[in-house]
Amino acid sequence: xxxxxxxxxxxxxxxxxxxxxxxxxxxxxxxxxxxxxxxxxxxxxxxxxxxxxxxxxxxxxxxxxxxxxxxxxxxxxxxxxxxxxxxxxxxxxxxxxxxxxxxxxxxxxxxxxxxxxxxxxxxxxxxxxxxxxxxxxxxxxxxxxxxxxxxxxxxxxxxxxxxxxxxxxxxxxxxxxxxxxxxxxxxxxxxxxxxxxxxxxxxxxxxxxxxxxxxxxxxxxxxxxx
Ligand SMILES: *Cc1c(COP(=O)(O)O)cnc(C)c1O
Numbered sequence: 001x002x003x004x005x006x007x008x009x010x011x012x013x014x015x016x017x018x019x020x021x022x023x024x025x026x027x028x029x030x031x032x033x034x035x036x037x038x039x040x041x042x043x044x045x046x047x048x049x050x051x052x053x054x055x056x057x058x059x060x061x062x063x064x065x066x067x068x069x070x071x072x073x074x075x076x077x078x079x080x081x082x083x084x085x086x087x088x089x090x091x092x093x094x095x096x097x098x099x100x101x102x103x104x105x106x107x108x109x110x111x112x113x114x115x116x117x118x119x120x121x122x123x124x125x126x127x128x129x130x131x132x133x134x135x136x137x138x139x140x141x142x143x144x145x146x147x148x149x150x151x152x153x154x155x156x157x158x159x160x161x162x163x164x165x166x167x168x169x170x171x172x173x174x175x176x177x178x179x180x181x182x183x184x185x186x187x188x189x190x191x192x193x194x195x196x197x198x199x200x201x202x203x204x205x206x207x208x209x210x211x212x213x214x215x216x217x218x219x220x221x222x223x224x225x226x
Contacts, residue, residue, distance in 0.1 A: 003047035005221050013215070016208040027208055030075060032200070032218035034059065035225040038066040044221065045070050053077035053096065053216055057084040064091055077159075077197075077216055079133050082106040089118055096159040096197050096216075099123040099133045101143070104150055111152030119154050121197050122147065124181060126174045127163035134160065137181055144185055157195030157213070158182050168203035175199070175210035 009029065017024050033041055034055040041052055041063065050071070054060035055078025064074065076088055077096045085106045088095075098104060098120040111118040122143065125134025135143050147155050158181060162174035175198050182193050199207025199215040207215055218225065 002043075005223075006044055006047045006049055009217055009220050012205060013208065016205040020209040022208065026213060028214045030077070030197075030214055030216045031221050032077060032216045033063070033222065034078065034218065036218075036222045038063045040222060041067060041072075042070065045072065049221075051075060055079075057081075057087055060091075061087060085110050089116070090114060093119065094156065095120045096214075097121075097123045097133060098147075098153075098155070099125075099135050101146060104146060104153060108150040108152045117152055117154050119156050121157050121159040121195060122155055123159045123161075124178060126160050126177055129163060132161055137177070140181060140185065141188060144189060148189065155193065157193040157197065158185075159197035159214075161200075162198075162203075165203075168206045171203045172206050172210060175203075175207050175212070179211045 013027055013029060014024055017027060028051060029049065031041065031044055031049050031052045033052045051073040053075040054063065060076065074092045075094045075096060076092045080095065080097050080103060082103050089110045095118065098107065099122065107118050107120065123134040124140060125132055125136055147153060158178055160174060160178045162171050165171050178196060178198055182196060186193055195213045196211050197214040197216065199212045201217050201219040204215040204217060
């Protein structure tokens with residue numbers, strides 16, 4: 001335990017950045033901490049990790065309270081039910097999983113009520129997997145039109161959870177597709193989307209080579225879950 005897992009991930013991120021001619025500062029390491037107890041997050045904070053992403057609202061709220069004394073940056077990365085939005089809008093800096101209009105409307109309502117702008121990523125379903133969330137690539141443009149009308153919601157980029165492949169190289173086409181979709185949206189709407197949230201424990205190096213700006217790492221940092 002200790003800081004070793006973080007140091008190893010950090011080294012691999014640096015090497016992937018070097019290989020692909022990118023700066024280390026361009027890539028944010030997010031600790032995907034679902035199922036991990038608060039004291040482990042505290043340990044990793046002491047090792048230098050600041051950003052954590054949670055998947056379940058209930059579990060997040062508990063850790064949020066337990067770790068209130070630390071200046072953590074919380075993201076929400078899991079599927080989000082509209083009726084839970086009100087519990088998290090004033091606690092997370094970025095929601096990675098905006099994927100439908102009903103959720104957009106709820107975010108707009110709750111953010112406006114608090115006089116804030118909620119920063120989000122639009123999750124894209126690249127593999128056509130029905131069990132996963134995400135907007136289909138073909139519907140992304142029209143979804144963005146709605147997003148741009150919402151004054152309380154600011155889209156900073158795209159996120160994906162591609163289908164699992166034993167060989168991480170086989171995930172590369174999904175990552176490069178997400179990067180191209182981002183470029184298309186930027187061109188279409190004349191805006192800049194700073195973030196691509198892609199890459200997990202087994203494929204983050206490929207994701208960095210393809211332009212990831214946020215990698216979400218769980219297993220490598222915290223060990224296998226339950
Ligand atoms: C669990 C999770 C991760 C991290 O997965 P690992 O394979 O454990 O690194 C990343 N993103 C999301 C959305 C997750 O739910």
